[in-house]
Amino acid sequence: MLTLALSGLRGRWTAFVGSCVALALGVGLLAVMGLGLASTFDAPERAPQRFAASPVVVIGTDTLTVGRVSHELFHPHPVDAALLRELRALGEVATDGRPDAVGVDADPEAVRRVVGDRGRVLTGVERRQADPEPERDAEALVTVNALLGTAGGVTAFVSVFVVASTFAFAVALRRREFGLLRTAGATPGQVRRALLAEAALVGAAASAAGCALGAWGAPELARVLVDGGLAPEWFTVRDAAWPYHVAFWTGLSVAVTGAWAAARRAGRTGPVEALREADVDSGVLPLGRRLLGTALLLTGAALLGWTLLTDPSDLLKRKTYTTQPMLLITGVALLAPLLVRPVARALPLPGATGMLIRENAAAGLRRTAAVAAPVLVTVALAGSLLGSAGTVSAAGAAEARRQTAATHVVTGEDLRPVSVPGAALSATASTGVYVRDGETAVVRYEARAVADPAAFAGLARLPVLAGDIRDLDDGSIVISQEIAHSESGRRAVGDRLDVWLGDGRPVTLRIAAVLATGTGDNGPYVTAAHARAATVDRIDVRLPPGTDPAVLRATGGTVTTADAWAAPATGPQTRLGLLVVLGIALLYTAISLANTLVMATSIRGRELRSLRLAGATRLQVMAVVVGETLLAVGVGAVLGAAVAAVDLAGLGAALASLSAPVTISVPWATMGAALGGCALVAVAAALPCAARTGR
Structure with missing residues (x-):
């Protein structure tokens, strides 16, 4: 078996180059992310500074x-x-x-x-x-840990998805070879063992190369994170053994697993049946794959629905909207051969050439689905990740603007009060409260301390579900729906609530109003009497017409219009992190597309030459190849956009159920750029190979 596997690798080395590169890159990225994560678990111990001379x-x-x-x-x-x-x-x-x-x-x-x-x-x-900000090092590592954890998870998903499908497609293209082996007397077990031995050899070599790549790339990752402001200046990658083990064995397992299903199917196929199926795809979606794809789709939809019913605010968290699309993407990709024909026929392709392109794509379901799958991943991730982040940001901004009738907002530390004739001003300060949740848990909530409840009620437009914010006084509190519906029981307006204030003092306050949860920033409100140590850091102002906002500079803070203050803004670190994740997916897509198209086009020599013999010019043959390639990319784009639409629709439903503004943000530019990159890579890979094969 080893000799047969080595012979197969030598004879088909071009088919394994792309798979080997993709696998090595995936293992390298997993090693890099693992080494980075291992370096974020503990902040460096720094010597005391403020009282260094005092024991x-x-x-x-x-x-x-x-x-x-x-x-x-x-x-x-x-x-x-x-x-x-x-x-x-x-x-x-x-x-x-x-x-x-x-x-x-x-x-x-x-x-x-x-x-x-x-x-x-x-x-x-x-x-x-x-020392000042004693936890700043640990807090800085939390951001790095979240970024690397997200990037590592997406890397693992994309690499496993792409490499497994690439290996499976490479095996599927060798049906004629398997038919000849079976005709020559090879048993099903011998065919399976040969394929698995090839996959193990390629997997071991690529995983070892990937580990070496990871050792080189980890310090470069640290430098990029520091230069991009995503990590503190002192951040470096430390030595650790477990990331290499995880990366190597994951790569080897992916290679073997990717070939396993195809190897089992190849071994079960009879000699005559394999030769008959070698030219036209039929039965490309086994029952097991149909059941698994359907189960993943139903599970993804059920989880989305369950979260909407039980805890819709969870859909607004980055960890959720990053992982939520994975089940749907995998389910759609598994069912892609079943979806190719209806999607391809729905796309407009006029004329005889269009009909030929459509029929060729429908006849070569494996080829079309293999090209569409990585495009599906890239488009779905671009739409889901950036779309969800933008939607949450836009909803938060719209909610903040809707909750104040101010024309200007002053922000800063320890703001000074000012008097402006005819203006309405409401000063608040950052504070917090602690509320018991259940028998033993105590939850920490950020809150706002109101200096003048009457002025605050005149400018605030909070999403009140019950009660009235005008009833806020030194003996009461305004709470969110999350606190009102905690595990400690239902709390209603007029009930007494035991809380601990920001300085730890226990008090019992009457509930004056209950607010909708919204995007998560509708925290409790108390009066300044319950936050004596807090200093004013925000003043909402409604200036009379014609008043120069410069009069507010006497507060010592930054004066902006309310619209500018509430404008949506995704942090540069968050956006850079998401773009890094998408860059990884796009890189994998490029490798997978190039490898798949080179393998698929290289065996179409007889078909392309038949077109020439039927009277087609060389240019027409190339046009057909390009059209098929772009059609497959288009199918992937449609399926990926459908997955992104489902995710964003679920997010919109979550915002609506939380009484938050529903502002769906679709990253058209990013999705278009990703799709354009996929199309460019696909055409660039298919054309030269088609020109060489069709001579």
Whole structure:
């Protein structure tokens, strides 16, 4: 079997080059993403800076602990004057003008006895927690981890999808060879073992090359992430063994699995049947593939429907709308041979040449489906990923603009109040509350503290489901529907709600109003009396006609129109990350298209020469080949657009159920560019091979 497999590889090395390159690239990318992920698990330990010369640091209470649950406070407590006096009795105390922490040159145990539960005592590397933004390194790695996790998941999906389908198509093209082997006396088991041995040899070689490629590419990835602002300047790729193991064995498994189904079918086919089916595709969709494709489509649709009914806000999360299309894409791709004929006949192709192109595409279902599949992946991912991100961003922007009657918005830190004749101003500050959810859970919510409830009610246009925001006062709270329908039970207007404020104080407040969940930013509202440490960071202003907005500069903040303030904006880091993911998919698509078309066109010599003998000119033959290629690309584009449409429709339904603005954003330019790139690669691969084969 090994000798036969090696002979097959030598005789058909051109058919395996594309598969080998695609597999090596996939393994390399998986290794790169794995090495990058392994480097994001732990932030580097940095030496304390703020009180580097103090062996002991005392900070005020900065966490809220309820049972076994702890949360960071929105407004940490300072080190109070009484505790500071007691600490000075133990030794020299260093301060830097900020009341949240001090440094003590004293015995740590003595300091702990004095502090008790009035603060936290830090020694050694823990003293870093007193530095400004002590968690900035870990938070920076969260972004990198999310990006690499998403990119790695999409890479795995696309690589497995493309490589498996490429291997399966390469096997399907060798039906005549299998028929001859069966006629010569080869058993079904021998045919299967030969094919699997070929796949194992190619898979092992390509996976090893991919691991070497990953070792080279991982440091380059770190440099790109740092240069693009996606990772902190200190980010580097660390050595780890598990990414290489995962990448290598995944690549080998994909190669063998991709050939397995086709090998089983080839082994079951009789000699005469294989020779009869060698020229015209028939029975290209086995029952098992039909059942699997249908099951994946139904599962994807059921999950989408279930999420809409139970937790529609989950569809607005990046992790969901990134993975949601995968089931639908795979299901449609498995059923592609069944969909080729109706889609191809629906596309307008006039004249005799158009009829010939359409019939050739319908006769060569395997070839057409193999070309359409990678295009389907690229178009569907482009429409789903960028479309979902743009839709969520646009909906959030429209919601923010709809919720204020202001003409201008002032933003900044510690804004100063101003008085403008005839203007309406509402100042708010960032704060938060903690609400019990169930028996043991406590959920942390970002909130807004309202300085003047009457002025706030005059400008706010919040999506109120029950109650009235004009009833907000120092004894009440405005909550979201998410809090009202928590696991702790239904909460209605007028009920008393136990909460912890941003500084950890427990209070009981009356529910004044309940807001629709929306895109997720309709958090609780309290009065400034419940956020004493919060400073004003936003002022909504409705200026009378003819008033110069420059009068608002006295606040010390940035003045923008309400429309500009609420304009949708996808962060450059998010957009760059999505484009990286799409770039990976497009690269795979290019390799798969080129490889598939070279393999498929190389065996059409007799067919193309027959067209010449029937009177077709060389130019007409090339036109037919180009037309078939573009038709297959068009079929993939239609199927991919259908998947993207289903995903975006589900997202629109989720926004509607959350009482959020339904603003569907379709990335036409990106989808068009991806489709144009696919068409260009496909034609560039098919034409030279057709010209050489049809001589």
